[in-house]
Amino acid sequence: xxxxxxxxxxxxxxxxxxxxxxxxxxxxxxxxxxxxxxxxxxxxxxxxxxxxxxxxxxxxxxxxxxxxxxxxxxxxxxxxxxxxxxxxxxxxxxxxxxxxxxxxxxxxxxxxxxxxxxxxxxxxxxxxxxxxxxxxxxxxxxxxxxxxxxxxxxxxxxxxxxxxxxxxxxxxxxxxxxxxxxxxxxxxxxxxxxxxxxxxxxxxxxxxxxxxxxxxxxxxxxxxxxxxxxxxxxxxxxxxxxxxxxxxxxxxxxxxxxxxxxxxxxxxx
Amino acid sequence: xxxxxxxxxxxxxxxxxxxxxxxxxxxxxxxxxxxxxxxxxxxxxxxxxxxxxxxxxxxxxxxxxxxxxxxxxxxxxxxxxxxxxxxxxxxxxxxxxxxxxxxxxxxxxxxxxxxxxxxxxxxxxxxxxxxxxxxxxxxxxxxxxxxxxxxxxxxxxxxxxxxxxxxxxxxxxxxxxxxxxxxxxxxxxxxxxxxxxxxxxxxxxxxxxxxxxxxxxxxxxxxxxxxxxxxxxxxxxxxxxxxxxxxxxxxxxxxxxxxxxxxxxxxxxxxxxxxxxxxxxxxxxxxxxxxxxxxxxxxxxxxxxxxxxxxxxxxxxxxxxxxxxxxxxxxxxxxxxxxxxxxxxxxxxxxxxxxxxxxxxxxxxxxxxxxxxxxxxxxxxxxxxxxxxxxxxxxxxxxxxxxxxxxxxxxxxxxxxxxxxx
Numbered sequence: 059x060x061x062x063x064x065x066x067x068x069x070x071x072x073x074x075x076x077x078x079x080x081x082x083x084x085x086x087x088x089x090x091x092x093x094x095x096x097x098x099x100x101x102x103x104x105x106x107x108x109x110x111x112x113x114x115x116x117x118x119x120x121x122x123x124x125x126x127x128x129x130x131x132x133x134x135x136x137x138x139x140x141x142x143x144x145x146x147x148x149x150x151x152x153x154x155x156x157x158x159x160x161x162x163x164x165x166x167x168x169x170x171x172x173x174x175x176x177x178x179x180x181x182x183x184x185x186x187x188x189x190x191x192x193x194x195x196x197x198x199x200x201x202x203x204x205x206x207x208x209x210x211x212x213x214x215x216x217x218x219x220x221x222x223x224x225x226x227x228x229x230x231x232x233x234x235x236x237x238x239x240x241x242x243x244x245x246x247x248x249x250x251x252x253x254x255x256x257x258x259x260x261x262x263x264x265x266x267x268x269x270x271x272x273x274x275x276x277x278x279x280x281x282x283x284x285x286x287x288x289x290x291x292x293x294x295x296x297x298x299x300x301x302x303x304x305x306x307x308x309x310x311x312x313x314x315x316x317x318x319x320x321x322x323x324x325x326x327x
Numbered sequence: 328x329x330x331x332x333x334x335x336x337x338x339x340x341x342x343x344x345x346x347x348x349x350x351x352x353x354x355x356x357x358x359x360x361x362x363x364x365x366x367x368x369x370x371x372x373x374x375x376x377x378x379x380x381x382x383x384x385x386x387x388x389x390x391x392x393x394x395x396x397x398x399x400x401x402x403x404x405x406x407x408x409x410x411x412x413x414x415x416x417x418x419x420x421x422x423x424x425x426x427x428x429x430x431x432x433x434x435x436x437x438x439x440x441x442x443x444x445x446x447x448x449x450x451x452x453x454x455x456x457x458x459x460x461x462x463x464x465x466x467x468x469x470x471x472x473x474x475x476x477x478x479x480x481x482x483x484x485x486x487x488x489x490x491x492x493x494x495x496x497x498x499x500x501x502x503x504x505x506x507x508x509x510x511x512x513x514x515x516x517x518x519x520x521x522x523x524x525x526x527x528x529x530x531x532x533x534x535x536x537x538x539x540x541x542x543x544x545x546x547x548x549x550x551x552x553x554x555x556x557x558x559x560x561x562x563x564x565x566x567x568x569x570x571x572x573x574x575x576x577x578x579x580x581x582x583x584x585x586x587x588x589x590x591x592x593x594x595x596x597x598x599x600x601x602x603x604x605x606x607x608x609x610x611x612x613x614x615x616x617x618x619x620x621x622x623x624x625x626x627x628x629x630x631x632x633x634x635x636x637x638x639x640x641x642x643x644x645x646x647x648x649x650x651x652x653x654x655x656x657x658x659x660x661x662x663x664x665x666x667x668x669x670x671x672x673x674x675x676x677x678x679x680x681x682x683x684x685x686x687x688x689x690x691x692x693x694x695x696x697x698x699x700x701x702x703x704x705x706x707x708x709x710x711x712x713x714x715x716x717x718x719x720x721x722x723x724x725x726x727x728x729x730x731x732x733x734x735x736x737x738x739x740x741x742x743x744x745x746x747x748x749x
Contacts, residue, residue: 215331219349220342220345220346220348220349220378221342221346222346222349222350222353223346223347223349223350223724225350225724225727226727227725231728242353242357244353252346255342255346288331291331291333292333292334292338292339292342293339295333295334295335295336295339296333297333
């Protein structure tokens with residue numbers, strides 16, 4: 059069998075997707091980036107192949123992407139996470155229809171990508187050098203509230219009052235605001251929905267920079283947080299599509315590109 | 328995953344405004360020393376109106392006013408309810424940005440944005456728009472294009488001359504006739520005199536509070552006072568009077584009990600410039616959060632509404648109307664006028680009478696007249712030996728850090744000056 063690997067080395071997690079020559083997903087795995095990107099990436103790939111019962115030789119082409127892509131020297135090719143994200147999103151959203159706008163929230167950045175009818179990237183915008191409105195911001199908030207990140211969604215929907223504004227978009231200053239709100243015995247639920255709306259507002263500003271086009275796709279780990287999805291949909295006033303595996307869209311895209319590159323090279327030979 | 332409906336634009340606007348409101352109200356309730364009990368009425372009022380969309384004047388004819396120069400006395404005499412449409416929400420400012428230049432005044436943008444959304448709990452049945460500054464003047468026409476009935480009220484740009492006095496008297500006579508016709512009711516000696524005395528009484532309550540703020544121990548935050556005077560924009564006047572009477576009583580007791588709303592060495596600040604309108608208390612909150620205490624202000628959302636009483640010579644309808652016109656023109660210290668020495672005199676007088684340590688002058692970025700008048704006020708304060716800080720800001724929640732650093736540094740410098748004096 060012929061297999062292709064996409065490896066997305068992000069700031070917070072390493073995501074690997076294996077696909078077959080028909081570009082169908084065979085399996086994926088996510089692990090923390092930790093302190094040794096390179097070693098963890100190899101280990102994660104080995105573990106995944108073992109689980110799927112695939113030998114290294116069967117993987118014909120590997121594409122690396124993400125911040126740490128250049129560190130994975132064994133890759134046959136490396137591409138930017140923006141291109142990979144776009145390719146992956148178009149493929150993952152087949153059932154949803156054409157997508158024109160991608161919102162991606164990663165561990166340390168957030169992006170808005172605008173696509174044309176063919177699925178090509180026409181424009182994109184990224185957050186400034188700052189963790190505001192990223193996964194790290196959510197992590198920090200959850201930690202201050204002494205709840206798990208996975209609980210944020212449920213808490214959001216249990217909020218009864220007005221969402222409490224978090225004025226500081228800086229993750230560090232927001233922390234002291236949250237502590238202040240807790241100190242005045244405001245409910246965790248209202249703080250959580252406030253945090254989600256503060257991220258959502260930033261994200262919507264980012265999306266506006268590239269233009270909001272119908273067919274909106276949201277990926278990255280925070281897309282698993284239903285509360286944040288709710289906040290972004292309300293701020294946009296539009297429905298958005300969340301893929302089944304929002305964390306691996308980009309590695310999926312990298313693997314798809316691997317199939318195309320492999321076929322192109324074979325023809326060339 | 329939860330199934331949820333997406334908010335409508337109005338629902339989203341309401342949520343944004345509720346978030347802005349709760350943020351400020353919580354800060355007032357929790358961020359400082361315990362506020363007077365009587366403030367609860369005002370906290371609840373703002374929460375009802377801006378978080379729960381409660382309409383206050385369902386069965387009444389609501390007369391919207393775009394600026395301070397429309398005499399409320401006449402509206403009340405004709406059984407209308409004046410609603411001042413000057414708006415302080417960043418949410419509405421962003422909506423208004425679709426209609427006005429980016430550099431326009433946030434207050435005007437917010438007022439336009441609010442009206443464009445048609446999402447008003449006490450929707451005005453008609454709007455009177457005095458031709459004060461350029462932006463408000465043009466906003467009137469824009470608002471009319473949204474389908475509101477807007478009537479311009481001519482307003483002169485000078486106030487010294489006899490021509491301008493007569494001009495505005497005619498303007499107010501015209502306004503009275505127009506409103507009278509729309510309301511199907513005539514102004515009479517009785518109804519006009521009654522409303523003049525009622526507003527006069529409200530003004531006297533404000534003056535009593537001002538007296539308490541002259542005290543060495545200041546019993547209430549300037550931010551709370553802004554909330555009280557701001558409520559006068561839209562509240563049922565009888566309720567407002569009753570709540571403010573209670574506040575006066577409590578403040579009197581607080582002065583006796585030496586309850587200090589400020590710190591022990593908090594510098595005393597006179598606030599002037601573009602009006603803080605709920606929930607845009609950005610600069611006032613920074614001042615009091617930086618250990619300053621606002622003891623008086625010279626703004627059109629507070630002091631300027633209450634400072635000067637109507638001086639009536641003869642209690643005949645025409646005479647009362649002319650006296651009202653005089654009050655709303657002559658006593659006005661708005662920077663739209665060519666010469667505005669009155670404003671400088673008022674600030675100096677407030678600094679002296681309230682024993683203030685300094686003045687903070689805020690101009691909204693885009694509020695051209697306040698920006699223009701900055702120079703003459705700063706020079707005058709320097710001549711008088713009064714410390715002053717000039718700040719430009721807008722409605723956006725950003726730049727909080729930079730602004731608070733500047734205000735803190737100014738307040739610290741006042742503290743050091745006070746120490747060196749002793």
